[in-house]
Structure formats: structure tokens, C-alpha cells
Amino acid sequence: MxxxxxxxxxxxxxxxxxxxxxxxxxxxxxxxxxxxxxxxxxxxxxxxxxxxxxxxxxxxxxxxxxxxxxxxxxxxxxxxxxxxxxxxxxxxxxxxxxxxxRSRPSAFIRAVDEIDRVSVCLVDIAQYPAVTVYVGEEIEINFDLGAEDPVETLPPLASYVRQLDEEARWQDLYAYDPRCRTSRRAREETWPGRYAPFMLTGRDYLAALEG
Structure with a gap:
């Protein structure tokens, strides 16, 4: 075993x-x-x-x-x-x-030894409220909110992050080989800049949550 x-x-x-x-x-x-x-x-x-x-x-x-x-x-x-x-x-x-x-996104972020490797996207691929935590380029943790409406522009950050951290539910966890095209890379190559307004560092996510 x-x-x-x-x-x-x-x-x-x-x-x-x-x-x-x-x-x-x-x-x-x-x-x-x-x-x-x-x-x-x-x-x-x-x-x-x-x-x-x-x-x-x-x-x-x-x-x-x-x-x-x-x-x-x-x-x-x-x-x-x-x-x-x-x-x-x-x-x-x-x-x-x-x-x-039931573990929150913030718990996963805090479990990473090097927080500067962590980045967070606050919407899913269709721009519905969600959380994806990236550790470097190869590790991806997805959380779903089950929201019914997409987000066109970033809402007030602190309240939005608090809502996501409380309500989003862990969906899955991926680890990619560096030679492969990760879903993050696919997003950035397919829609350049589209998700940039919804990206935070791990530090900024925790700061918004605690602010």
C-alpha cells in the first residue's frame, strides 16, 4: 500500500x-x-x-x-x-x-509552503463566480459556487472574496506534467487577457479575505 x-x-x-x-x-x-x-x-x-x-x-x-x-x-x-x-x-x-x-479555498492556499507560487482566478471558464487556485503552473484546485449569472466586471474585492471563500465548494484537484498544456495555459492562449482582471496572487486573496 x-x-x-x-x-x-x-x-x-x-x-x-x-x-x-x-x-x-x-x-x-x-x-x-x-x-x-x-x-x-x-x-x-x-x-x-x-x-x-x-x-x-x-x-x-x-x-x-x-x-x-x-x-x-x-x-x-x-x-x-x-x-x-x-x-x-x-x-x-x-x-x-x-x-x-467543505474545506475553503483559503485553507488550501495556506497549506502551500511557498505562497508566492500561488495565484487565484475568481471566475470559471464561462466567467461565473468560482475559485481556481493555482500552485505554480502545474497544480490546479477548482471550487464551484453554482451561481446562475456570469460576472462581467470584478465586484468589490473584499466582499466578493469573502463570499467565494465561504460559499464555493471544492470540486477537484489536478497535477499536470510540465510538458502538457494545462487548463490555465489553454485559457491564456485562447482568450489573451480575458481573465487578467479576475486574477490575484495568493497573498492578495488572503489579504482581501482578512481585510
Whole structure:
């Protein structure tokens, strides 16, 4: 049984030896065969392989002329993360360090060792109120508010951040391999500057929350 730490995952993107960038063969050696699969390996693949191990999901990149590798790890269904630890895959136990589905974005930000690596977007891809916490370029934590109206311009910051931190609910957590196009990079390349007014540093988010 592999033992990993959610706080370490927030800081490094690694679940012990399970990490972005390792090969398909390494993942099978560590975790066994996946419980669910979508797609299949090259050269017969019509879509890239996506493997499910329970609460842990793995996407595999298939670069031309090279062996497949883990593109990203995803921890899904946070409502199932309860207690001191949770088995997120048959061979992987995750120490939760008191995090659960009700944990606020600010708790995740404070768990990062180097706060200057943290940035926060205050809307989702459709510009509805939401929180996405980025740790560097490769780690992404998404929170959903379930709002019905998009945000055209940034509301008064302190009240808006307090509302988001209190009401947004943890949705999922990703760790990407640096070679892959993250959702943050895809946003910035597809809509240059569109989300800049809604971006804060981790420090500024906490300052707005406490102000």
C-alpha cells in the first residue's frame, strides 16, 4: 500500500511515487490495472487513454514517436474524502490532514509552503463566480459556487472574496506534467487577457479575505 499526503500533493503534484510524467508501465506497477478505462494506447487509439482508480483518475499523453506518459493526475469526488485518510485507489491511501469537501479555498492556499507560487482566478471558464487556485503552473484546485449569472466586471474585492471563500465548494484537484498544456495555459492562449482582471496572487486573496 502506498501512503501519500494531500498537503504534499498540493506542494509537489506527487502522490508519493505516483506522479505526472511517469510511464504507463510504472503506473500499473504501482497501482495495478485500472478499474475503468477510456481510450486505448497507440497506435490503435481513437482517443487518449484515461484511467480510473476510484477517486484517482489519470490521463495519459501519447506523443508521436515516444512512449505514453501520465499527462495529469486528478483527485475527483471530494465529497468522499472524509476522516483522517482515504483510500483513493486500491493501492493508495491519502492522508487528508483535516481537509474535506467543505474545506475553503483559503485553507488550501495556506497549506502551500511557498505562497508566492500561488495565484487565484475568481471566475470559471464561462466567467461565473468560482475559485481556481493555482500552485505554480502545474497544480490546479477548482471550487464551484453554482451561481446562475456570469460576472462581467470584478465586484468589490473584499466582499466578493469573502463570499467565494465561504460559499464555493471544492470540486477537484489536478497535477499536470510540465510538458502538457494545462487548463490555465489553454485559457491564456485562447482568450489573451480575458481573465487578467479576475486574477490575484495568493497573498492578495488572503489579504482581501482578512481585510
Amino acid at each position: 502506498i501512503r501519500a499526503s494531500l498537503v504534499d500533493f498540493l506542494n509537489t503534484g506527487c502522490l508519493g511515487p505516483v506522479r505526472p510524467g511517469v510511464s504507463m508501465e510504472e503506473i500499473v506497477a504501482l497501482l495495478g490495472e485500472p478499474i475503468e478505462t477510456i481510450g486505448e494506447p497507440a497506435p490503435h487509439a481513437t482517443q487518449r487513454p484515461y484511467w480510473g482508480y476510484g477517486d484517482l483518475e489519470i490521463s495519459l499523453a501519447q506523443p508521436e514517436g515516444a512512449a505514453p506518459f501520465v499527462e495529469f493526475l486528478q483527485i475527483d469526488r471530494p465529497e468522499r474524502l472524509r476522516g483522517a485518510a482515504r483510500r483513493v485507489a486500491p493501492r493508495l491511501m491519502l492522508d487528508l490532514h483535516e481537509f474535506n469537501a
